[in-house]
Amino acid sequence: MEPKPAAPGPCPGDFRVAEAAAAAAAASSLNPAEARAEPGRRAPSVAAVLPAGGSGERMGVPTPKQFCPILERPLISYTLQALERVCWIKDIVVAVTGENMEAMKGIIQKYKHQRISLVEAGVTRHRSIFNGLRALAEDQPNSKLSKPEVVIIHDAVRPFVEEDVLLKVVTAAKEHGCSDYDLEFGTECLQLALKYGHVNAKLVEGSPDLWKVTYKRDLYAAESIIKERTSQHICIIMDTKEDENHVGHHLEEILKNELNHVEVTSGALCPAGRDLKQIILEQCYNYVCVNVMSSDFEETQRLLNMLEESNLSIFYPVVVISVYFLDYKSVHFDQKVENLMQIREYAKEVRKRNILLCGLLIYYPQDEQKLQASLREGATIITTLIKERNSGLVGQLLIA
Numbered sequence: 001m002e003p004k005p006a007a008p009g010p011c012p013g014d015f016r017v018a019e020a021a022a023a024a025a026a027a028s029s030l031n032p033a034e035a036r037a038e039p040g041r042r043a044p045s046v047a048a049v050l051p052a053g054g055s056g057e058r059m060g061v062p063t064p065k066q067f068c069p070i071l072e073r074p075l076i077s078y079t080l081q082a083l084e085r086v087c088w089i090k091d092i093v094v095a096v097t098g099e100n101m102e103a104m105k106g107i108i109q110k111y112k113h114q115r116i117s118l119v120e121a122g123v124t125r126h127r128s129i130f131n132g133l134r135a136l137a138e139d140q141p142n143s144k145l146s147k148p149e150v151v152i153i154h155d156a157v158r159p160f161v162e163e164d165v166l167l168k169v170v171t172a173a174k175e176h177g178c179s180d181y182d183l184e185f186g187t188e189c190l191q192l193a194l195k196y197g198h199v200n201a202k203l204v205e206g207s208p209d210l211w212k213v214t215y216k217r218d219l220y221a222a223e224s225i226i227k228e229r230t231s232q233h234i235c236i237i238m239d240t241k242e243d244e245n246h247v248g249h250h251l252e253e254i255l256k257n258e259l260n261h262v263e264v265t266s267g268a269l270c271p272a273g274r275d276l277k278q279i280i281l282e283q284c285y286n287y288v289c290v291n292v293m294s295s296d297f298e299e300t301q302r303l304l305n306m307l308e309e310s311n312l313s314i315f316y317p318v319v320v321i322s323v324y325f326l327d328y329k330s331v332h333f334d335q336k337v338e339n340l341m342q343i344r345e346y347a348k349e350v351r352k353r354n355i356l357l358c359g360l361l362i363y364y365p366q367d368e369q370k371l372q373a374s375l376r377e378g379a380t381i382i383t384t385l386i387k388e389r390n391s392g393l394v395g396q397l398l399i400a
């Protein structure tokens with residue numbers, strides 16, 4: 001399964017931190033014997049510099065690519081999120097041009113990014129990096145930055161960096177010498193370090209997702225990756241556990257079968273399912289609220305309240321689909337639809353908080369085969385809404 005999207009959270013006191021401490025100690029130690037991890041050793045000091053002062057000429061759009069939106073959030077915010085969740089990176093210095101400084105401050109505030117300092121970018125990428133390094137190196141009286149032992153340089157337009165590769169980079173910073181291979185296939189940064197830093201260097205293998213957003217097509221690729229990652233976990237909430245034969249339960253079964261590569265959790269507002277708060281904490285971005293017993297929005301409203309309180313949707317749109325049932329025999333079709341149209345108002349309200357709410361009415365015949373077909377159609381609508389995360393369908397009542 002793909003790794004979860006980066007999300008901020010408390011730094012776990014697990015082995016990675018100790019490993020990082022050892023790596024940073026290794027990177028900074030003059031004595032190789034000291035480079036081994038020691039219990040209780042002081043925390044490492046690692047900082048990151050993000051050059052974000054380019055104009056993105058090759059992208060061919062007026063907005064510099066680092067500020068281009070992906071699912072309505074600027075690209076650079078994804079990169080910051082990926083770095084700030086790595087708790088052993090103490091400071092993240094971002095180099096931006098003077099004209100984008102205010103916009104950058106707005107992004108930091110809106111998405112509550114932490115440990116970020118801004119510096120003025122330079123006319124070239126290397127100059128932007130230099131400005132970031134200078135801010136970390138100088139002991140300026142009003143600066144909250146302290147001089148780190150290791151600095152990670154990471155393009156602001158590489159949003160999918162994982163902690164393990166950052167750890168490898170920090171570890172390699174001291175452990176390895178420079179080979180002919182490294183020189184042959186060196187990147188600009190490597191050459192810069194070799195020429196002016198008088199240090200050895202080592203190329204570390206990254207993952208294919210570490211690629212750089214350069215052309216317009218890369219924005220579409222990044223969006224697809226984010227959509228795929230956020231669709232990996234779906235929580236189904238049923239307002240009853242009774243009446244096992246109700247079509248609601250059949251729908252749940254069909255969804256589970258169709259989404260066999262996806263983690264489907266049965267959450268509940270009632271005690272039978274897994275604790276919904278926990279599921280939200282685990283960063284599930286998709287909820288199917290199956291209303292077997294009721295025709296109102298009470299259960300959906302409870303779920304929406306919990307989602308709003310959690311702030312889960314600050315980084316990614318959360319999809320909520322409220323599902324209802326009506327059989328062909330019922331004479332109340334108009335009344336039911338009219339009642340369910342209220343979803344528009346709820347959807348408009350929660351849309352402001354990046355929650356994409358849609359309604360789905362499964363209008364089903366008694367005939368077993370046709371019923372199965374209706375349920376499969378319903379399941380297809382649900383999976384499409386989740387995979388596409390299309391804000392254009394927000395507030396719609398779809399009928400299967």
Ligand SMILES: Nc1ccn([C@@H]2O[C@H](COP(=O)(O)OP(=O)(O)OP(=O)(O)O)[C@@H](O)[C@H]2O)c(=O)n1
Binds near residue numbers: 055066126213
């Ligand atoms: N004067 C510059 C130029 C580039 N960068 C940053 O360096 C990273 C990688 O560079 P690149 O992909 O070349 O970005 P751009 O220069 O913006 O793109 P282009 O070459 O297409 O104009 C980007 O995060 C970019 O913002 C920078 O900080 N300062």
Ligand SMILES: O=P(O)(O)OC[C@@H](O)[C@@H](O)[C@@H](O)CO
Binds near residue numbers: 190
């Ligand atoms: O200009 P290009 O798009 O070829 O790549 C720039 C890269 O060299 C740069 O982004 C660093 O990641 C590597 O030092």
